Amino acid sequence: METMLSVESLGKSFKDKQVISNISFEVQKGEIMAILGPNGAGKSTTIRNIMGIMYPDEGSIVFQNSNGKDIPRHIIGYLPEERGLYKNVKVMDILLYLAELKDYPLDKAKERALAYLKKFDLEGKEKVSVEELSKGMGQKVQFIASIIHEPELLILDEPFSGLDPVSQELFKDEIRNLADNGTAILLSSHQMNLVEEMADRLFMIHRGQKVIYGTMEDVKTQYANFKCTIHGKNDLYDLERIPEVQRVEQNDNTSILYLSKDVQPTIWLRNLPEDIVIQELAIDRVSLHEIFIDIATDKNLFQEAGEVNA
């Protein structure tokens, strides 16, 4: 594995308020690394420090292929959380202008721009001015602008917000495709279902501190306990008394039983009391969405916060 970006012990305060502290992670070539956390956790602050929009009080940021001082902007693509392109400029002109700023050859940029506009259903929009585009179309153009110069490291801050489901799929496929072709991707998103599908590794910040760092696989085995969903009319008290049931959520005739860590579902099912009414039953792992809420609300029911070994 080749490390493209290494964030080491980053700390940042605004006035006397420490916003992030001791943040360390790496982004490897060819992987999608997700950076997660509740609103205000410190994700954008971390990204802005990486991009040199602000400077850390502590720690360092090391890019591969850089001289150790400057941020190698020509090899980075960045889709910021704040959207916005120059409004009264034509789509192709803005894409070529941004490619030029990154020292990327214009003929290649034009070729790539046309191919991407076609891929994102914007064929024929080259001469349309940015202000005439819908919000989603504008976001597609901004995404193309962030990858036009074939960056080796791509930083995406909430790329899916405001996109319809079809466009979300397009973005998702393209991001995966870029990673498969070697781009290192740092992805910040609140859409846990998409992160769960896409990310190879994840880093979660809560109140400016690391709470999870590891591969999606490890996080899912170490944090995501099993849950059993039962359709059928049952008494809450009876369900709560079943061994290895941590807690039960009930809604009409559906009950979700959250099981203790390390429960073997096959053995647990064998020992279910016979008088439990079961019309349907499903066993699943707890989703990333549920893990996120568990940590963000400080319940920590699934596992004590800590490092998952990557």
Ligand SMILES: Nc1ncnc2c1ncn2[C@@H]1O[C@H](COP(=O)(O)OP(=O)(O)OP(=O)(O)O)[C@@H](O)[C@H]1O
């Ligand atoms: N320029 C600033 N001056 C003062 N405080 C700031 C500044 N930028 C961010 N903060 C504070 O830093 C904390 C982290 O903000 P940040 O934008 O990094 O969070 P985030 O994880 O990206 O949140 P969101 O999911 O809402 O985008 C917040 O408490 C925010 O108010």
